Amino acid sequence: MASFAITEAATAAPAGSRRGAPRWLIAYMYILPATLIMAAITYWPILFQVYMSFTDYGLRNLRFDAPAPNFVGLQNFIDLITNGITVIPNFSFWGMLAFNLFWTFSNVIFHVTIGILIAVVLNTPGLRFRGFYRAIFILPIVVPTLVVATVWRNMFDTDYGAINQGLAALGGLFGVTPDHFHIRWIDQIDPPIPGIPLPLSYFALLITNIWLGWPFMTIVATGALQSISKEYYEAASIDGASGVQQFFRITLPLLRPAMIPAAMYGLIVTFNLFNLIYMVSGGGPLRQTEILVTTAFRLVNEQRLYGLAAAFGIYTMIILLVLTLLTNRITKATESYV
Amino acid sequence: MTLAVPRRRRAFFRAGWGKQLMLQAVLVFISFTVLFPLVWVVSMSLDPRNISRPTELTLIPPGASLQAYQEVIERPTSNPVTLFQLAFNSFGLAMGVSLGSLGLGVLAAYAFSRFHFPARRALMIAIVAVLMVPSVAALAPLFVFLNKIQISSGDFSFNLRNSLLGVGLALTSGALPFAIWNLKGYIDTIPKELEEAASLDGASPTQTFLRIMLPLATPALAVTAFLGFLTGWTEFVMSWQFLTNPENFTLAMALWNITGQYAGNTPWSKFSAMAIIVALPVSVVYLSLQKYIVGGLTVGGVKG
Secondary structure, X not given: OHHHHHHHHHHHOOOOOOOOOOHHHHHHHHHHHHHHHHHHHHHHHHHHHHHHHOEOOOHHHOOOOOOOOOEOOOHHHHHHHOOOOOOOOOOOHHHHHHHHHHHHHHHHXXXXXXXXXXXXXXXXXXXXXXXXXXXXXXXXHHOOHHHHHHHHHHHOOOOOOHHHHHHHHHHHHOOOOHHHHOOOOOOOOOOOOOOOOOOHHHHHHHHHHHHHHHHHHHHHHHXXXXXXXXXXXXXXXXXXXXXXXXXXXXXXXXXXXXHHHHHHHHHHHHHOOHHHHHHHHXXXXXXXXXXXXXXXXXXXXXXXOHHHHHHHHHHHHHHHHHHHHHHHHHHHHHHOOO | OHHHOOHHHHHHHXXXXXXXXXXXXXXXXXXXXXXXXXXXXXXXXXXXXXXXXXXXXXXXXXXXXXXXXXXXXXOOOOOOOOXXXXXXXXXXXXXXXXXXXXXXXXXXXXXXXXXXXXXXXXHHHHHHHHHHOOHHHHHHHHHHHHHHOEEEEOOEEEEOOOOHHHHHHHHHHHXXXXXXXXXXXXXXXXXXXXXXXXXXXXXXXXXXXXXXXXHHXXXXXXXXXXXXXXXXXXXXXXXXXXXXXXXXXXXXXXXXXXXXXXXXXXXXXXXXXXXXXXXHHHHHHHHHHHHHXXXXXXXXXXXX
């Protein structure tokens, strides 16, 4: 904050400035190019989106000399949340939102837990080959998600995928015939666990995203672990605390300030993980693993219902706004912790 | 790091042989799970045989060859477009997004960090708020809006929506909030003394910016430029929705094209070769920059 005081003093002193242009004008000139681009290509379309969402804007309105779309009031907004979308079979806004939230939280819980555990293991004093493991564990972060998603999609293929072949090879060691490993990861409709309405493709997506997500959490946790003073552990071990006690009483509480913001970031990223869902499961089977962003894309790309898509996009933005405000609140609330 | 640990604690914690072996076993297993998909893709890309039916897991397939790469280079998809053209488009798009978001972003970030002006806070909030909007949520209006910008005279016709320029503009605008936020965060940490000294010596704000600020911000500039490049290189949603001429297609689109609608039809070796061609260049750069990228992101995250 001290730095702001300096700027202010510097701003105040040469009120007119030696070179004529006042400093605020110079500042605006620096900001102008970015603002112009964003005004034209981000803010204006979002405003236009509000107008579109009240119309039945469709393919026929795209032509240059096309008539204006019909004003339909709140029809799009109402249709979306009352399952009035008949063009897409099995469309359920609330079911999709529930899945989207469950998908997000279940993934981030795995990411954070696994991330912390592996960071603690990697941080064990005297561990050999530490650098080697760190180098390998960074790989899921550096490979583009697009490529990861397409690769895992093929790995989950029923007939030729690496997962089923690997399981068959493993099963062969125990005398199980390969026929048992003809698992239809992506399109089996019956839920694998009776009573729990999650299709097998959810678990395929979960496996993929765990592979993708834990290394980031490990890096964050490693950074935080290295800043924990060793004296806490010394004192605890002198007092006779076991390793497990030290983990829960010292390590976890001191990791919290670093892990909470990382988890919040993870929540937003996972909530919008388009590539993974679109490319691995395609939202299937029967739209059971569809999330908001993949549906938004389908409404434009497949259905070409631009008005409806605009309304859907506005819902998505509102939901994200609420989610962001909530996570920011939690992050802020935990900042003072420790 | 271990050296700094006092002897007493080292004696207590230092992994004995049994613990060391157990931890190594766990870490080897985790490494295996991390490496498995990557090794699988490399292995598949080297497989010259019946490329539509991989029926066993082999590390180096019998008769390994680079044939799949050759096929991909000659004719990556069923569209009449060469790999060179795809790579050229992807590279151009990525460079455009990278340089565009960097150049516009660093100007704005400098002003936000160093100047006081009316509506500074409101403008910053307006820009950062866009960070949370996924581009796909505004896809419909963007499509309609860009589609309106058409020029046609005689044989020449141009539709901004159906062009790499349009996609590039949309991506640049989408990448700007992050670039501004990230660069401002870094510039905030640079001490002002140097600039003040330069200013006392009679340097104009522009001179200070060019001669003092830009050199000092090099690490953040490199990271922002690379992340912008990555955005363009791996972008799928807008290019898939906007572009219809095969000559404008990108590598990312071709990769999804090769994957096909049904995995049963995938030409597996070609797909794998393509996946490696798309991933390798950016992955290598990411790997060399990862310290700065992940460090910067986590610091930024904590700062909020």
